[in-house]
Amino acid sequence: MSAGWFRRRFLPGEPLPAPRPPGPRASPVPYRRPRFLRGSSSSPGAADASRRPDSRPVRSPARGRTLPWNAGYAEIINAEKSEFNEDQAACGKLCIRRCEFGAEEEWLTLCPEEFLTGHYWALFDGHGGPAAAILAANTLHSCLRRQLEAVVEGLVATQPPMHLNGRCICPSDPQFVEEKGIRAEDLVIGALESAFQECDEVIGRELEASGQMGGCTALVAVSLQGKLYMANAGDSRAILVRRDEIRPLSFEFTPETERQRIQQLAFVYPELLAGEFTRLEFPRRLKGDDLGQKVLFRDHHMSGWSYKRVEKSDLKYPLIHGQGRQARLLGTLAVSRGLGDHQLRVLDTNIQLKPFLLSVPQVTVLDVDQLELQEDDVVVMATDGLWDVLSNEQVAWLVRSFLPGNQEDPHRFSKLAQMLIHSTQGKEDSLTEEGQVSYDDVSVFVIPLHSQGQESSGH
Amino acid sequence: MSAGWFRRRFLPGEPLPAPRPPGPRASPVPYRRPRFLRGSSSSPGAADASRRPDSRPVRSPARGRTLPWNAGYAEIINAEKSEFNEDQAACGKLCIRRCEFGAEEEWLTLCPEEFLTGHYWALFDGHGGPAAAILAANTLHSCLRRQLEAVVEGLVATQPPMHLNGRCICPSDPQFVEEKGIRAEDLVIGALESAFQECDEVIGRELEASGQMGGCTALVAVSLQGKLYMANAGDSRAILVRRDEIRPLSFEFTPETERQRIQQLAFVYPELLAGEFTRLEFPRRLKGDDLGQKVLFRDHHMSGWSYKRVEKSDLKYPLIHGQGRQARLLGTLAVSRGLGDHQLRVLDTNIQLKPFLLSVPQVTVLDVDQLELQEDDVVVMATDGLWDVLSNEQVAWLVRSFLPGNQEDPHRFSKLAQMLIHSTQGKEDSLTEEGQVSYDDVSVFVIPLHSQGQESSGH
Numbered sequence: 077m078s079a080g081w082f083r084r085r086f087l088p089g090e091p092l093p094a095p096r097p098p099g100p101r102a103s104p105v106p107y108r109r110p111r112f113l114r115g116s117s118s119s120p121g122a123a124d125a126s127r128r129p130d131s132r133p134v135r136s137p138a139r140g141r142t143l144p145w146n147a148g149y150a151e152i153i154n155a156e157k158s159e160f161n162e163d164q165a166a167c168g169k170l171c172i173r174r175c176e177f178g179a180e181e182e183w184l185t186l187c188p189e190e191f192l193t194g195h196y197w198a199l200f201d202g203h204g205g206p207a208a209a210i211l212a213a214n215t216l217h218s219c220l221r222r223q224l225e226a227v228v229e230g231l232v233a234t235q236p237p238m239h240l241n242g243r244c245i246c247p248s249d250p251q252f253v254e255e256k257g258i259r260a261e262d263l264v265i266g267a268l269e270s271a272f273q274e275c276d277e278v279i280g281r282e283l284e285a286s287g288q289m290g291g292c293t294a295l296v297a298v299s300l301q302g303k304l305y306m307a308n309a310g311d312s313r314a315i316l317v318r319r320d321e322i323r324p325l326s327f328e329f330t331p332e333t334e335r336q337r338i339q340q341l342a343f344v345y346p347e348l349l350a351g352e353f354t355r356l357e358f359p360r361r362l363k364g365d366d367l368g369q370k371v372l373f374r375d376h377h378m379s380g381w382s383y384k385r386v387e388k389s390d391l392k393y394p395l396i397h398g399q400g401r402q403a404r405l406l407g408t409l410a411v412s413r414g415l416g417d418h419q420l421r422v423l424d425t426n427i428q429l430k431p432f433l434l435s436v437p438q439v440t441v442l443d444v445d446q447l448e449l450q451e452d453d454v455v456v457m458a459t460d461g462l463w464d465v466l467s468n469e470q471v472a473w474l475v476r477s478f479l480p481g482n483q484e485d486p487h488r489f490s491k492l493a494q495m496l497i498h499s500t501q502g503k504e505d506s507l508t509e510e511g512q513v514s515y516d517d518v519s520v521f522v523i524p525l526h527s528q529g530q531e532s533s534g535h
Numbered sequence: 536m537s538a539g540w541f542r543r544r545f546l547p548g549e550p551l552p553a554p555r556p557p558g559p560r561a562s563p564v565p566y567r568r569p570r571f572l573r574g575s576s577s578s579p580g581a582a583d584a585s586r587r588p589d590s591r592p593v594r595s596p597a598r599g600r601t602l603p604w605n606a607g608y609a610e611i612i613n614a615e616k617s618e619f620n621e622d623q624a625a626c627g628k629l630c631i632r633r634c635e636f637g638a639e640e641e642w643l644t645l646c647p648e649e650f651l652t653g654h655y656w657a658l659f660d661g662h663g664g665p666a667a668a669i670l671a672a673n674t675l676h677s678c679l680r681r682q683l684e685a686v687v688e689g690l691v692a693t694q695p696p697m698h699l700n701g702r703c704i705c706p707s708d709p710q711f712v713e714e715k716g717i718r719a720e721d722l723v724i725g726a727l728e729s730a731f732q733e734c735d736e737v738i739g740r741e742l743e744a745s746g747q748m749g750g751c752t753a754l755v756a757v758s759l760q761g762k763l764y765m766a767n768a769g770d771s772r773a774i775l776v777r778r779d780e781i782r783p784l785s786f787e788f789t790p791e792t793e794r795q796r797i798q799q800l801a802f803v804y805p806e807l808l809a810g811e812f813t814r815l816e817f818p819r820r821l822k823g824d825d826l827g828q829k830v831l832f833r834d835h836h837m838s839g840w841s842y843k844r845v846e847k848s849d850l851k852y853p854l855i856h857g858q859g860r861q862a863r864l865l866g867t868l869a870v871s872r873g874l875g876d877h878q879l880r881v882l883d884t885n886i887q888l889k890p891f892l893l894s895v896p897q898v899t900v901l902d903v904d905q906l907e908l909q910e911d912d913v914v915v916m917a918t919d920g921l922w923d924v925l926s927n928e929q930v931a932w933l934v935r936s937f938l939p940g941n942q943e944d945p946h947r948f949s950k951l952a953q954m955l956i957h958s959t960q961g962k963e964d965s966l967t968e969e970g971q972v973s974y975d976d977v978s979v980f981v982i983p984l985h986s987q988g989q990e991s992s993g994h
Binding site for chain 2: 238240243262263365370399
């Protein structure tokens with residue numbers, strides 16, 4: 077399966093650099109404070125440098141570089157990318173080997189050749205520097221391959237067996253699995269969830285060992301056995317665009333969308349706020365004048381709003397503050413799921429962000445084999461920079477406008493990705509309201525779903 | 536607005552008894568163990584008595600009795616009900632008075648007459664005896680009225696003000712409320728959430744004072760200002776049935792649907808399991824034979840499944856066990872939200888159920904004013920007994936078959952409710968697969984949405 081991939085700061089004609097060993101040790105980046113800092117004392121200049129229009133990416137992009145993917149079973153296409161940018165991407169074949177339970181209760185590799193083949197696309201949007209995103213781009217696919225290989229016997233069975241070695245202890249086991257409705261796709265979902273967590277641990281260890289910091293969001297698509305799995309931890313987004321349908325394949329995880337989970341944790345462990353924050357949500361930050369008044373508020377158990385009389389403790393900075401794209405967790409972070417951030421603390425305090433962050437993704441499944449696919453059916457994956465200025469409908473309109481007229485172009489998916497990026501920069505006809513322009517990094521994958529062996533891989 | 540209400544054990548022609556004071560003190564019921572007991576040592580005879588076909592309701596039904604609703608502002612229509620049955624219901628007008636912030640920062644009643652009028656329907660499905668359900672039927676509407684009266688100024692404003700007294704401390708306040716998108720309906724949702732919690736506390740105190748036990752689910756519909764609010768805590772269900780549409784208005788809360796929340800709590804507070812249960816989910820209960828095997832499992836952070844090697848602690852009884860309607864929390868309870876159960880413990884242990892139960896409902900909002908209503912558009916609310924044997928589609932089919940031919944009958948909604956009940960008893964043509972019959976209590980409200988002043992109240 078081929079895919080079009082594009083990143084904003086396109087630098088054509090650069091030479092192909094030699095492959096580099098992965099990890100932040102190979103590309104040391106000084107720690108910069110997370111991009112979203114609390115209060116007016118922050119220095120947005122330093123924090124937001126990579127996001128401002130006048131900043132320039134480090135000019136060492138890798139164009140179509142091929143990295144070893146755990147003993148060469150796959151390749152990463154990472155075209156047109158600066159190695160030091162906070163946006164990172166990876167894609168390639170996912171080759172899953174078959175193993176068997178050996179005589180000594182150990183896993184032995186039976187055939188080193190591929191047994192099950194999938195495809196993998198991943199977008200990582202870093203903050204506090206690119207270190208975590210680079211590590212994730214170099215690591216997550218290996219974690220995922222390992223997790224899938226650990227359950228591959230269940231993947232190829234009609235139904236995952238209760239016991240992995242197939243030895244049935246209890247005659248009613250198949251019945252129980254059936255009653256629970258456990259399917260092979262549940263093992264892939266479980267593998268994705270475990271892989272994200274394993275990768276998060278790897279990033280934590282690597283960053284600590286190298287004295288670096290930072291975190292990243294992760295949006296991962298896996299095509300396997302006729303299904304497309306979309307795993308999301310953060311605020312990137314994927315949608316399916318067909319002739320008559322736009323279907324969201326992921327949901328954003330921000331302090332706003334995960335308010336109740338985050339407030340609940342602070343309710344259970346108030347010590348996580350160190351007496352400096354209030355768990356409650358108010359429409360705006362309260363002031364001394366509000367004391368004794370009855371004001372709108374929400375607590376962890378509430379979807380609706382109510383009124384409470386303001387006490388002194390309500391004047392503290394809110395655990396989640398701001399609305400929409402401006403909502404911040406502990407005044408610091410705009411996302412509530414992702415990888416890394418193990419050392420991240422609220423500015424000038426010892427209050428940790430990590431306990432409030434989840435590395436586990438939400439996984440949706442698209443049964444591609446069940447769709448009556450058209451030539452121009454695609455999945456669009458992009459970091460928040462795109463969705464900040466283009467709606468799902470606008471992206472779908474661009475897809476539907478572009479593809480039918482370019483069916484002969486083998487690079488049309490890459491060009492579509494490029495065109496989507498340009499639309500966020502005001503380079504296309506004023507699609508975005510009031511000529512909105514994205515100053516954030518933007519990365520886009522366009523994945524065609526229709527089988528097309530004759531297509532070459534995108535950029 | 537009128538509604539048809541019906542309960543299964545219909546006893547026609549009984550005399551109307553005198554109104555009775557509410558509360559379990561007036562109707563002492565010996566505590567019976569919750570209907571779902573753990574393991575084979577339970578005594579289903581005693582526990583399930585009220586659910587078995589050979590059991591008979593206590594024969595003291597109140598037919599159309601009118602109870603005082605906090606100083607006579609509304610009435611409860613509780614027709615055809617046994618006072619001692621585990622299913623209880625209430626409905627009536629909800630009259631909300633207007634109050635004003637007095638000179639001394641106290642709430643003063645300005646006009647005792649109704650200011651805002653709504654309608655209220657509630658179904659309570661008890662377990663461990665009817666005490667909690669009776670208390671809820673007699674209490675929850677008062678809690679809700681109180682909560683709504685506390686925010687009524689916000690309900691009638693264009694937008695709920697940041698400060699309840701309307702004094703705007705900060706000139707930008709309305710802007711913040713607007714940015715947060717806070718609407719009057721959020722105050723009703725907040726009031727429903729608070730009312731459920733307040734009612735739960737009342738039930739806890741009342742049951743403790745009277746030495747009784749038990750709990751109940753609660754499904755509450757409130758019609759107010761052109762919207763229908765559906766608040767659900769438990770496994771009852773409400774659906775909207777229109778000519779071309781079936782829309783779920785509630786979602787069931789069971790150990791299965793709330794698995795991750797419940798496992799998460801046990802992860803945070805392992806002491807709640809007292810070393811007797813395992814947090815992990817397996818397809819079936821593990822046995823000694825499984826030790827050392829790799830078996831399917833799920834933990835709190837997982838939507839998918841994975842394999843783990845079985846350790847001794849995995850052989851404990853699972854926190855949530857069984858599937859579908861048979862899933863049990865701590866081997867004891869089939870629902871994960873509701874009111875009461877403050878004293879409920881796992882059989883022969885000191886392990887409490889209450890920490891795992893939520894009293895807060897999920898609230899959905901139906902914007903009735905925005906629907907182009909047809910004469911036969913109805914909302915069907917029913918306890919689990921109905922939905923165990925009839926699907927949403929089957930209920931909708933019955934509604935659409937019955938109503939159009941009975942448009943002149945002023946009691947057609949009551950008759951429809953009655954017919955739905957009969958369908959669960961095999962009295963109608965074999966609608967349910969393989970002639971399924973419900974042995975559970977069944978209670979049904981049919982609420983017509985079309986304005987029809989000429990209709991009399993249902994039973």
